[in-house]
Amino acid sequence: MTTHDHSHDHPHDHGHDHGSDTGPTADASVRVARANDAPAVGRVQADVFRATYAGRLPDEVVALFEPDAFARAWRAGLTDPPEGVHRLLVACAGPQVVGAVALGPSQDPDAEGAWGEVTLLAVHPDARRQGHGSRLVNAAVDQLRQAGADTVTAWLLADDEETRAFLAGSGLGPDGAFRDRVVSPDGDTLREVRRQALSVGGATGLYGVSFGALSVASGLDVWQTQALSLLLFSGGSQFAVVGVLGAGGSGVAAVATSSLLGVRNGLYALQTSRFLGVAGLRRLAAAQLTIDESTAVGVAQPERPSQRIGFWLTGIAVFLGWNLMTLVGALVGNALGDPRTYGLDAAAAAAFAALLWPRLRSGDAAATAVLAVFVALVTSPLLPPGVPVILSVLAALAVGLRRGGRHEGSPTAAPGELDGRDPLP
Incomplete structure (x- = not known):
């Protein structure tokens, strides 16, 4: 060997x-x-x-x-x-x-x-x-x-x-490879993780402007918009609430759609809880910051300490940037009026498409997306706003049943490779 x-x-x-x-x-x-x-x-x-x-x-x-x-x-x-x-x-x-x-x-x-x-x-x-x-x-x-x-x-x-x-x-020898993951002696944070966290936080925060503008256009005032953003803090769920309300849907439909989209954050917690190891008030803070971006940056790191740092830095960066830009959007939306004039009504759909696109690499994911779009298009003229989105979850159920409950791909390694991907802690 x-x-x-x-x-x-x-x-x-x-x-x-x-x-x-x-x-x-x-x-x-x-x-x-x-x-x-x-x-x-x-x-x-x-x-x-x-x-x-x-x-x-x-x-x-x-x-x-x-x-x-x-x-x-x-x-x-x-x-x-x-x-x-x-x-x-x-x-x-x-x-x-x-x-x-x-x-x-x-x-x-x-x-x-x-x-x-x-x-x-x-x-x-x-x-x-x-x-x-x-x-x-x-x-x-x-x-x-x-x-x-x-x-x-x-x-x-x-x-x-x-x-x-x-x-x-012990018989091992250096091969000259190098990667920059640990801080320099001056005490800076992990540079690679910090760059990832701040870049993701900045990019995500920017389209909080569109949420703020769309929220006031749907009938919420600035303070209601800001409270919704601070307390709910889940972009997909927030857009769902104002989208359904803005289209004339009921509060029940808005809450149901928002809750359905928010279920994924609970699933993320199954992953993040394994490396965060928090309790008490820190656990409550972690729950509030468990979103797509903080989870993605956290689980992408190879070591437990950098996973925790990636999660917290990204979550805090997104929380601050998103809520600040939501306030800006709400104030600008009040001043400028109908966001459709500036194309901001399409920003939510564009943001969803940007988040979804990288996840469509597998055949099952693409099939689920196509079927969900079909269900939404067929039912939208017939049902109240928000209900078609809820029904589109049937697409995932249909694809899952067709696959017999199997996960995409095989955990068995290809010839010449070891099984598995995720290391132990």
């Missing part, structure tokens, strides 16, 4: 056994993790990450490395593991868990063939130089080899020479 490491900025592969071992530890072993190991793995990961990133990341980011949050994520992953080849192994000194290694398909964009990846390698600071790191690496390589991998990758901090030397001693 060919193995190598990547000398990248990446928050994994820290807290290993560096340097020579002081000798074997009695009853030292490596085994597959169980769900009840989650608290111990969470403590190890939190202690290692805090030590590794102190001075490298802002203090508020390091503070996110909480044992309980890591433990919840690991417990969820071990109880309901993702599809494909994913493993969590733990190093034990007697009955105590003192280290862990997580494995999965390689997330390296340069990966070729059957590449596996060490996504986490951590040994508690109090248990180092006792051979645990070497045992974890050896077990990881064996597990990936059994899964069909012929190459193993691991990312580490660019300036972490100690970890690089340890991995070199």
Whole structure:
């Protein structure tokens, strides 16, 4: 098996056994993790990450490395593991868990063939130089080899020479690849995640102008428009309310349509709750900020800390930009009158089309969209405004029944590839 490491900025592969071992530890072993190991793995990961990133990341980011949050994520992953080849192994000194290694398909964009990846390698600071790191690496390589991998990758901090030397001693070698994910020593936020969050927030906020103008044109005043935007804070649902009301539909139809469109946010929460690990008031704030954009940026990040940062930064950026531009649109809409004069009545439809278009890559998605449009066109002349949108959900039901409840695509890997996509926490 060919193995190598990547000398990248990446928050994994820290807290290993560096340097020579002081000798074997009695009853030292490596085994597959169980769900009840989650608290111990969470403590190890939190202690290692805090030590590794102190001075490298802002203090508020390091503070996110909480044992309980890591433990919840690991417990969820071990109880309901993702599809494909994913493993969590733990190093034990007697009955105590003192280290862990997580494995999965390689997330390296340069990966070729059957590449596996060490996504986490951590040994508690109090248990180092006792051979645990070497045992974890050896077990990881064996597990990936059994899964069909012929190459193993691991990312580490660019300036972490100690970890690089340890991995070199384990048979891995640098390939010169690099990615910029971790902040510089001046304490800036994760630059890549920040750029994504602010760009998405800015772009989304801009078409809040159209919502504000359409809302006042449908009969709501400026304060009602602003309250709807602040409290509902879901673009699709907001456009649905003012669209139905503006077309003469009833309040019941408006609320029903809005609620139907808002169901997706509850489904998003099933994903975001796995990496946010929040409770109390922070959980309420997370629920309010769980929208298309914050979810998309959050789940797109490869590591838990950057997932949390991506979610919060994007959610806050969209919330501020959207509500500010909604106010501008409402004020301008009152001053300019009928938004149809300026084409703003088409802005909602254009925004929906822009959000929908990237999701139509699969055959099932395209079939659902075509059938939904057909249902809406046929029923629009016959039913009150808003009801055709509700009925169009039957398109998804029809396509789902035709597929027999199967998901698009197969989780089975193609020849030469490892199964699965999503790594464990």
